[in-house]
Amino acid sequence: MSDLKKSLSLAALSGILLIASFPKFGVGTCAWIALVPLLIALPEKGFPAGFGRGFTTGFQFSVGLLYWITFVVVKYGYFPLYLGIAAMLAVSLYLALYWGIFAGAVTMAAARGIPRFVAAPLLFTCLEYAKSHLLTGFPWENLAYSQYLAPSLIQIADVTGTYGITFLIVLTNAALADLIRPGQKMTRYRAAAEVSVVAGLLLATHLYGVYRIGEVRSMMESGRMLPVTLTQGNIDQSIKWNPLYQR
Numbered sequence: 001m002s003d004l005k006k007s008l009s010l011a012a013l014s015g016i017l018l019i020a021s022f023p024k025f026g027v028g029t030c031a032w033i034a035l036v037p038l039l040i041a042l043p044e045k046g047f048p049a050g051f052g053r054g055f056t057t058g059f060q061f062s063v064g065l066l067y068w069i070t071f072v073v074v075k076y077g078y079f080p081l082y083l084g085i086a087a088m089l090a091v092s093l094y095l096a097l098y099w100g101i102f103a104g105a106v107t108m109a110a111a112r113g114i115p116r117f118v119a120a121p122l123l124f125t126c127l128e129y130a131k132s133h134l135l136t137g138f139p140w141e142n143l144a145y146s147q148y149l150a151p152s153l154i155q156i157a158d159v160t161g162t163y164g165i166t167f168l169i170v171l172t173n174a175a176l177a178d179l180i181r182p183g184q185k186m187t188r189y190r191a192a193a194e195v196s197v198v199a200g201l202l203l204a205t206h207l208y209g210v211y212r213i214g215e216v217r218s219m220m221e222s223g224r225m226l227p228v229t230l231t232q233g234n235i236d237q238s239i240k241w242n243p244l245y246q247r
Helices: 005-023 028-032 036-042 047-066 068-075 081-111 115-138 143-147 162-181 188-222
Strands: none
Touching: 005 028, 005 036, 005 047, 028 162, 028 188, 036 047, 036 162, 047 081, 047 188, 068 081, 081 162, 081 188, 115 162, 162 188
């Protein structure tokens, strides 16, 4: 297998692991290793090569997660099937751009001596924030959402928002990729430092989550007021696009 095919296969594997991290599969633990194949597949230099690998991961991930757009547009928007498929692919191509930029930028940063352990989580988190707000925003499929079944790890969102969880996931992936990347020249000190940072942050996040869950449970058991606000439009999808009901 050529180096290019091997790299694209690794990038595709990242896409598969990311899909597995979210519902319908919901194996959230996959998210903590999902980016490792992509990071290993990145070249030593060259933005275009890195972009292509990231784009491959992002497109596969988006199609695997957003396939339902076709069904919604056809059934409730009364679009023909080919336009429904085209709409889903267009959204997936747009979202894949962020992954391409991420991978290309990480490649450039590494070529300039900036460790992937530093560049990857910072770049990914910034790009995810941009994706969630740019052009009205597309906050679906953010990495933090994959952890919905891990309550002790997501309580930190009341301090950092979901982006803090995303940062920690990518940081963990980058550390793992550094440890197993073929040809990676890393001193024992650096390896120990990266592992220590990740382990320390994961432990602190878990302990904070346990504390917050216990605090809420204590408030509920003692009968103290626990303010909760929920807003749900509850618009039936079958009439959502009907002009007669829009007002």
